[in-house]
Amino acid sequence: xxxxxxxxxxxxxxxxxxxIVLVFFLARMTGSPADLYLPQxxxxxxxxxxxxxxxxxxxxxxxxxxxxxxxxxxxxxQSLQFSRPAVDVVLQAFPTTLxxxxxxxxxxxxxxxxxxxxxxxxxxxxxxxxxxxxxLIGASTPNFWVAIVGVLVFAVxxxxxxxxxxxxxxxxxxxxxxxxxxxxxxxxxxxxxxxMTALSSAYIKTARAKGVGSRAIVFVHALRNALLPVITVASxxxxxxxxxAVIVETVFGFPGIGKLMIDSVMLRDFAVIQAxxxxxxxxxxxxxxxxxxxxxxxxxxxRYS
Amino acid sequence: xxxxxLLEIKNLSISFPSRRGVVHAVDDVSxxxxxxxxxxxxxxxxxxxxxxxxxxxxxxxAPPAVISSGQILYRxxxxxxxxxxxxxxxxxxxxxxxxxxxxxxxxxxYPIGWQVAETLRVHGVDSKTAHxxxxxxxxxxxxxxxxxxxxQYPHQFSGGQRQRIMIASAIALEPDLLIADEPTxxxxxxxxxxxxxxxxxxxxxxGMGLVLITHDLGVVxxxxxxxxxxxxxxxVETGAARAIMTSPSHPYTRKLLDAMPGxxxxxxxxxxxxxxxxxxxxxxVSRIYGVQPGKAKDAGPxxxxxxxxxxxxxxxxxxxxxxxxxxxxxxTLARMLLGLEPPTSGTIRFDGKDMxxxxxxxxxxVRRRMQFVFQDPTASLxxxxxxxxxxxxxxxxxxxxxxxxxxxGRVIELLERxxxxxxxxxxxPHQFSGGQRQRIxxxxxxxxxxxxxxxxxxxxxLDVSVQAQxxxxxxxxxxxxxxxxxxxxxxxALVRDFATSVIVMYRGQxxxxxxxxxxxTAPRHDYTKRLLAASEVHLPDxx
Numbered sequence: 001x002x003x004x005x006x007x008x009x010x011x012x013x014x015x016x017x018x019x020i021v022l023v024f025f026l027a028r029m030t031g032s033p034a035d036l037y038l039p040q041x042x043x044x045x046x047x048x049x050x051x052x053x054x055x056x057x058x059x060x061x062x063x064x065x066x067x068x069x070x071x072x073x074x075x076x077x078q079s080l081q082f083s084r085p086a087v088d089v090v091l092q093a094f095p096t097t098l099x100x101x102x103x104x105x106x107x108x109x110x111x112x113x114x115x116x117x118x119x120x121x122x123x124x125x126x127x128x129x130x131x132x133x134x135x136l137i138g139a140s141t142p143n144f145w146v147a148i149v150g151v152l153v154f155a156v157x158x159x160x161x162x163x164x165x166x167x168x169x170x171x172x173x174x175x176x177x178x179x180x181x182x183x184x185x186x187x188x189x190x191x192x193x194x195x196m197t198a199l200s201s202a203y204i205k206t207a208r209a210k211g212v213g214s215r216a217i218v219f220v221h222a223l224r225n226a227l228l229p230v231i232t233v234a235s236x237x238x239x240x241x242x243x244x245a246v247i248v249e250t251v252f253g254f255p256g257i258g259k260l261m262i263d264s265v266m267l268r269d270f271a272v273i274q275a276x277x278x279x280x281x282x283x284x285x286x287x288x289x290x291x292x293x294x295x296x297x298x299x300x301x302x303r304y305s
Numbered sequence: 306x307x308x309x310x311l312l313e314i315k316n317l318s319i320s321f322p323s324r325r326g327v328v329h330a331v332d333d334v335s336x337x338x339x340x341x342x343x344x345x346x347x348x349x350x351x352x353x354x355x356x357x358x359x360x361x362x363x364x365x366x367a368p369p370a371v372i373s374s375g376q377i378l379y380r381x382x383x384x385x386x387x388x389x390x391x392x393x394x395x396x397x398x399x400x401x402x403x404x405x406x407x408x409x410x411x412x413x414x415y416p417i418g419w420q421v422a423e424t425l426r427v428h429g430v431d432s433k434t435a436h437x438x439x440x441x442x443x444x445x446x447x448x449x450x451x452x453x454x455x456x457q458y459p460h461q462f463s464g465g466q467r468q469r470i471m472i473a474s475a476i477a478l479e480p481d482l483l484i485a486d487e488p489t490x491x492x493x494x495x496x497x498x499x500x501x502x503x504x505x506x507x508x509x510x511x512g513m514g515l516v517l518i519t520h521d522l523g524v525v526x527x528x529x530x531x532x533x534x535x536x537x538x539x540x541v542e543t544g545a546a547r548a549i550m551t552s553p554s555h556p557y558t559r560k561l562l563d564a565m566p567g568x569x570x571x572x573x574x575x576x577x578x579x580x581x582x583x584x585x586x587x588x589x590v591s592r593i594y595g596v597q598p599g600k601a602k603d604a605g606p607x608x609x610x611x612x613x614x615x616x617x618x619x620x621x622x623x624x625x626x627x628x629x630x631x632x633x634x635x636x637t638l639a640r641m642l643l644g645l646e647p648p649t650s651g652t653i654r655f656d657g658k659d660m661x662x663x664x665x666x667x668x669x670x671v672r673r674r675m676q677f678v679f680q681d682p683t684a685s686l687x688x689x690x691x692x693x694x695x696x697x698x699x700x701x702x703x704x705x706x707x708x709x710x711x712x713x714g715r716v717i718e719l720l721e722r723x724x725x726x727x728x729x730x731x732x733x734p735h736q737f738s739g740g741q742r743q744r745i746x747x748x749x750x751x752x753x754x755x756x757x758x759x760x761x762x763x764x765x766x767l768d769v770s771v772q773a774q775x776x777x778x779x780x781x782x783x784x785x786x787x788x789x790x791x792x793x794x795x796x797x798a799l800v801r802d803f804a805t806s807v808i809v810m811y812r813g814q815x816x817x818x819x820x821x822x823x824x825x826t827a828p829r830h831d832y833t834k835r836l837l838a839a840s841e842v843h844l845p846d847x848x
Contacts, residue, residue: 201409202404202406202409202410203409203410203411203412203413205359205364205404205410206402206404206410206411206412206471206474207412207423208362208363208364208396209362209364209396209397209401209402209475210396210397210401210423210424210427210474211393211394211395211396211397211398211424211427211428212393212397212423212427213390213393213427216427221412224414224415225412225413225414298414299413299414300413300414300458300460301413301414301458301460
């Protein structure tokens with residue numbers, strides 16, 4: 001297992017490098033930061049001075065060289081909008097997003113595993129039809145619409161929840177609920193399908209012939225066999241949230257990484273974009289390693305070497 | 306044995322409503338079994354033999370199935386009227402069941418010791434006692450080093466061991482009745498014999514009743530006291546095993562007995578083998594996993610010798626049978642003959658040319674002359690293609706063999722040749738039975754008019770009576786087209802009926818080869834003797 005993690009890390013370093021190069025050049029294709037940070041009527045001399053100060057006058061390869069050199073020293077450059085080191089800005093926003101993911105995903109998994117399993121136990125039954133119908137709505141309703149309607153109903157009309165911000169636990173209820181909707185909808189369907197396959201297996205027949213009760217058949221015998229595709233999809237959804245729940249963070253004014261990235265792109269704050277992409281990519285890499293380890297824990301037939 | 310039946314099924318009918326109408330899977334079926342007795346339920350696929358027995362353990366899902374009438378009396382009590390939780394208490398404790406494919410029937414993600422102990426735990430034994438007892442049981446069914454192996458998972462065991470584990474779990478609470486659904490069909494012949502012996506000895510020990518569901522007359526002959534013969538959901542004949550095997554009264558039973566392989570005369574060749582042309586020559590061929598091709602000498606102790614120094618010759622018009630159990634290397638050998646895998650060392654010559662040194666275009670031409678038929682006709686036919694597309698595909702690959710406008714006519718000819726109808730050409734594989742699908746695969750193999758057809762377990766998945774029909778077809782084609790076959794099978798009786806010469810493989814080596822008559826009447830190698838003994842059928846009227 002140790003050598004497996006080492007090998008995977010090595011592969012990931014390569015992917016990260018490619019990603020960094022792409023982000024560096026793509027960001028610079030959006031135009032010059034000088035257009036945004038200086039007044040429209042700024043003279044050519046002031047523009048030149050601004051570009052000189054932040055190194056934008058150098059040829060691209062020189063800028064890239066500086067960027068790589070800084071990276072080796074864990075220096076991602078200065079943020080234009082905050083006038084602080086970009087890494088600090090990103091690391092300040094990231095915990096908010098991580099917390100959002102850490103609250104949302106376990107809830108998503110809990111709800112969808114229970115709902116999906118019960119639906120699969122009697123396919124075509126009342127519960128199954130209801131669960132399939134609701135999960136389909138959850139999977140296909142646009143996030144931003146639910147977020148806005150949520151604010152309108154619970155914050156503006158009923159006045160039971162705050163509209164935006166992060167102050168109290170109450171602030172988390174709407175964002176988490178909206179964020180759960182789509183992953184739960186998708187995951188219920190995955191759990192249901194996967195459980196139906198598991199429940200029609202021969203080993204379930206064996207368990208019934210042994211006299212094992214229905215609950216143990218579903219949650220002990222079938223569930224663990226049904227988990228692999230569920231883990232795959234769940235990790236994908238988790239990576240999506242860690243990458244920045246852009247819409248939810250924007251609607252609810254959540255100072256997370258998604259909001260930061262959008263703002264930085266809008267303001268051509270290259271250093272922050274680069275730092276944010278690198279940090280989220282690292283997080284996704286860690287999620288993938290955890291998923292691989294989970295596979296091996298769930299299914300003894302999977303061994304890494 | 307008392308005269309009171311342990312289990313009695315009376316006039317049971319089970320049907321499955323489907324879009325095409327109601328399927329009567331079990332139609333007014335009655336049978337019974339006494340303590341200590343072995344009842345065999347004999348039938349081919351679709352006969353309803355498994356469904357009636359599964360109903361005893363409440364394993365038939367209703368809905369969709371409808372149990373429309375009848376009784377299942379266990380010690381005089383109708384199980385169909387017993388509430389579900391009470392039936393759960395009977396399952397595994399009083400009546401238990403084992404299944405055909407022991408790999409699928411064991412849960413892949415739990416240790417086997419846990420699974421054996423589960424039977425005890427669900428019926429109220431505490432986990433510690435259950436675990437200790439599970440280890441005893443594993444020892445009893447012949448699993449070596451049970452304490453260590455109890456912690457291992459199903460995929461770490463061989464087929465025979467898995468079935469022993471299933472048996473350990475089924476007999477954990479010394480049930481009155483054990484229902485075994487095709488318990489040996491997925492196993493090698495020598496392992497089959499061991500598992501049947503184990504079941505019989507356990508039965509002798511605690512006097513349980515045994516219901517054995519099988520399609521295999523050999524199994525019936527070896528262990529059954531009484532037999533119920535089923536066809537199309539009905540019982541066609543019931544009686545003492547010996548009486549039914551010697552003087553069956555129903556025509557279907559007679560047909561089954563006649564279709565049994567291994568009861569006909571040996572295949573002999575009209576022309577002396579020396580004067581026939583050599584098509585395929587295999588010389589010192591080895592396939593070793595874990596070393597580079599051509600470096601067989603580097604093979605360390607860890608390398609797996611799948612095929613070890615094989616030598617044989619296939620002449621035109623000859624049928625070479627390759628027999629061996631799983632892991633003997635017979636399929637690896639076939640893959641090398643087809644060029645799907647290169648030999649690690651040695652040469653395979655087709656018509657005098659070394660296949661390994663051939664250019665791509667030469668190899669392409671050889672493929673035209675050598676075709677194959679695989680074991681599973683469901684998996685080897687593309688479900689989205691029509692029969693016409695499947696059979697004509699070889700002409701699309703080997704351009705220039707047949708102009709496109711003649712394809713349809715030739716496909717129809719080929720379909721008629723293998724016993725199918727011209728209007729089958731536009732259907733899809735799922736609309737055919739297993740036997741018909743294998744005929745389609747044979748038609749496809751014939752499309753390029755090959756000289757050699759390699760059949761890898763080509764009839765193993767088929768029912769006995771269908772097997773006999775497909776073998777007859779292969780024989781006719783051999784006569785009409787002068788085809789040579791390489792016929793790979795684990796079923797010795799089938800090979801005996803069809804092959805002109807035989808190779809016996811054991812752990813990658815050819816331990817014996819020669820004309821079929823010699824191998825079957827005077828085997829020299831110990832392993833051949835063991836194989837023959839295990840598969841022997843003592844039919845009174847066998848030739």
